[in-house]
Amino acid sequence: MGICVYVRFLGIFQRLSGKKRFKLKLDEPATVRDVIMKLMGVFSSDFKRVLVDSQFDDPKPNALILIGGKEISALQGIETEVKDADEIVLIPMVHGG
Numbered sequence: 001m002g003i004c005v006y007v008r009f010l011g012i013f014q015r016l017s018g019k020k021r022f023k024l025k026l027d028e029p030a031t032v033r034d035v036i037m038k039l040m041g042v043f044s045s046d047f048k049r050v051l052v053d054s055q056f057d058d059p060k061p062n063a064l065i066l067i068g069g070k071e072i073s074a075l076q077g078i079e080t081e082v083k084d085a086d087e088i089v090l091i092p093m094v095h096g097g
Contacts, residue, residue: 001027001028002025002026002027002028003025003026003027003028003030003082003083003084003085004023004024004025004026004084004085005023005024005026005030005035005082005083005085005086005087005088006021006022006023006024006085006086006087006088007021007022007024007035007039007087007088007089007090008020008021008087008088008089008090009021009022009090010089010091010092011091011092012050012092013047013050013051013063013090013092016043016044016046016047016050017043022039022042024038024042026038026082029081030081031079031080031082032065032067032072032077032078032079032080032082032088033059033078033079034082035082035088036051036052036059036078037059039051040052040059050062050092051090059078062092062093063090063091063092063093064090064091064093065088065089065090065091066088066089066091067080067082067086067087067088067089068086068087
């Protein structure tokens with residue numbers, strides 16, 4: 001059985017996706033990792049470059065990710081389960097040098 005989640009993009013994620021909000025269909029059970037992998041398949045390589053840790057080519061996001069207003073590190077990290085109608089918010093990390 002499938003679920004639908006909603007991904008809200010902020011900052012550069014909104015610019016690269018061309019969307020503020022995106023509905024995503026996933027197979028159940030699904031995790032944040034599944035959401036990230038699916039988003040990388042839908043959007044441009046630039047989107048992937050910004051979202052994924054380039055050193056490890058791993059879906060370890062370069063973003064704060066919120067589910068239900070809670071940052072995923074306070075839950076089960078990238079393996080946090082997502083449920084039908086959840087809203088996932090991607091907030092880009094700001095890096096300086």
